[in-house]
Amino acid sequence: MKGIHRQLATAAAVLAALTIGLIGTPAGAAPPAAKPDSAAKPAAVDNDDVYTVERLANGQTRIGLHQHAGNAEALRRDLRAAGKNVLSAGQAPPGGSMSPLACVSYGTAVQWCDHAWGYGGFNDPQVYFLDHTPAGFPVTAAVADWYQSPGIDAYYRWHTAGCPGGGRHCVHVRTYSPGPNEFGVTYWSPNAPNGPVDVYLANHMAGTNQARKSTCHELGHALGLGHNSSTNSCMVQGRIGAGWSLRPSSQDFEVLNRVYPRPGT
Numbered sequence: 001m002k003g004i005h006r007q008l009a010t011a012a013a014v015l016a017a018l019t020i021g022l023i024g025t026p027a028g029a030a031p032p033a034a035k036p037d038s039a040a041k042p043a044a045v046d047n048d049d050v051y052t053v054e055r056l057a058n059g060q061t062r063i064g065l066h067q068h069a070g071n072a073e074a075l076r077r078d079l080r081a082a083g084k085n086v087l088s089a090g091q092a093p094p095g096g097s098m099s100p101l102a103c104v105s106y107g108t109a110v111q112w113c114d115h116a117w118g119y120g121g122f123n124d125p126q127v128y129f130l131d132h133t134p135a136g137f138p139v140t141a142a143v144a145d146w147y148q149s150p151g152i153d154a155y156y157r158w159h160t161a162g163c164p165g166g167g168r169h170c171v172h173v174r175t176y177s178p179g180p181n182e183f184g185v186t187y188w189s190p191n192a193p194n195g196p197v198d199v200y201l202a203n204h205m206a207g208t209n210q211a212r213k214s215t216c217h218e219l220g221h222a223l224g225l226g227h228n229s230s231t232n233s234c235m236v237q238g239r240i241g242a243g244w245s246l247r248p249s250s251q252d253f254e255v256l257n258r259v260y261p262r263p264g265t
């Protein structure tokens with residue numbers, strides 16, 4: 001009896017499928033091609049932090065937070081093969097106690113814990129991005145986006161203009177040539193509220209929307225942000241997909257407002 005029931009059920013399912021096909025497809029037209037898996041369900045965002053830790057000649061520890069192209073483990077393998085000291089997934093980098101603030105979060109945005117600029121005598125920390133990059137790297141546009149944030153003031157300068165000094169901070173933005181699994185890296189030392197902070201952007205992105213997103217991303221790290229878990233923010237990890245933002249979100253701005261709480265100018 002069970003076998004007969006199964007056969008009847010199968011026959012009913014085939015009939016239903018045929019009926020749907022007849023209704024949905026005009027006579028003579030080819031049935032629509034099945035969508036590939038990637039179009040049907042977008043891959044989950046791999047928002048894993050990839051850190052390298054190195055000891056500089058001056059004894060300072062330098063932490064690199066690397067922007068991967070959507071596969072954190074692939075980038076860790078690349079970096080290890082290149083001889084870098086890479087932290088494992090979930091391993092926190094050595095932090096300092098320079099910031100009296102707890103690690104701040106708001107919505108899907110978070111602070112890069114233990115990293116915050118000193119005020120240097122101003123109402124908002126003054127951060128100058130010194131641009132060394134060739135054409136195809138929208139540093140000007142990305143700085144203009146971050147300038148909209150409360151709490152901290154981001155300014156653009158071509159690198160030959162130099163660092164203005166007087167309690168103002170400077171971040172050098174350069175290009176480099178990593179493999180295809182890496183888009184950028186920001187270096188910061190613990191217990192260093194006056195820097196140095198350095199940003200590197202992957203040459204292979206030049207002139208693309210990815211360069212816009214990844215430049216925004218690294219400048220956000222330089223200001224003190226960690227990874228946003230939403231594709232509404234350039235602070236999310238990975239290769240951009242349809243509908244992904246190339247710019248900061250209002251939640252990124254709110255975290256910066258809380259990391260740097262002094263009333264601004």
Ligand SMILES: [Zn+2]
Nearest residue numbers: 065066067217
């Ligand atoms: Zn990042």
